[in-house]
Amino acid sequence: MNRIGLHGFVSGKVQGVGFREATLREAERLGVQGWVRNREDGRVEVWLEGQKPEVARLADWLTQGPPAAEVEEARLAPCQPEGMAGFGVRR
Template identity: 45%
Template structure:
């Protein structure tokens, strides 16, 4: 894989730890939009946060680093990253979804 020559990847990330009730999703939305990453973020009933990311491999690597370490109020215990194989839905923006 070279640079982001049109390569589009999709990753589903589950973030576990102290990540609800601290503005984590809103910060995630701001960071993703600033990084031109599309997809969505939502709370899960088990206390985790689920994030669907779409962009170049480099953009997604940067977002995963941010999800793990980028918000000082969060205490991330585990980052579970799953590559979503094509074909996948193309996202136009990055949104916050209701809790699942």
């Protein structure tokens, strides 16, 4: 099994544009586990884990996000997968 994890932050116009819900839909479509949440500083935080190709596709998608978003930067770093099940939006 080639399971990997990524954790990081997406900055730009990423709150109030449906970014979390769109990330949830994309993660479910790709079969990626983890979570997404808004941060008080205006960034979106993500935790992704799953098979390398699917996690890489979602990480690439995060550089653009949904149509209303204006992503300035998606900074993700490798992390140890925790064996999460499913993908959720954290508040």
